[in-house]
Amino acid sequence: MLGLFAGVEFSLKEGIHILIVFDDKWYQGDTDNISKFLDKAFYGISNYDKPDYPNSKLDLKETVEALDEIGFDYFIALAHIDDRNGLFTVLQTKRCIY
Secondary structure, three states, rough: OOOOOOOEEEEEEOOOOOEEEHHHHOOOOOEEEEEEEHHOOOOOOOOOOOOEEEEEEOOOHHHHHHHHOOOOEEEEEEEEOOOOHHHHHHHHHOOOOO
């Protein structure tokens, strides 16, 4: 059996790239909750869905809080952790405290 899930990759405020995979409930019904989350993450940032993709306004902790606030299941994975926008490279030059 093969399952397909909606997901998004974007940069946290610190520049770390993450992948968020959403449960089907996020986009069923009258409200597109994925867009609702993205609107919050990129509030006031124009063209966030076009190259050169800007960082969101949220750090990792704030991202989890915003996702939890909506209340549906999701999964977060760190994207290409050893690339220039991955966790290892970004944390070499910045200090993040969670």
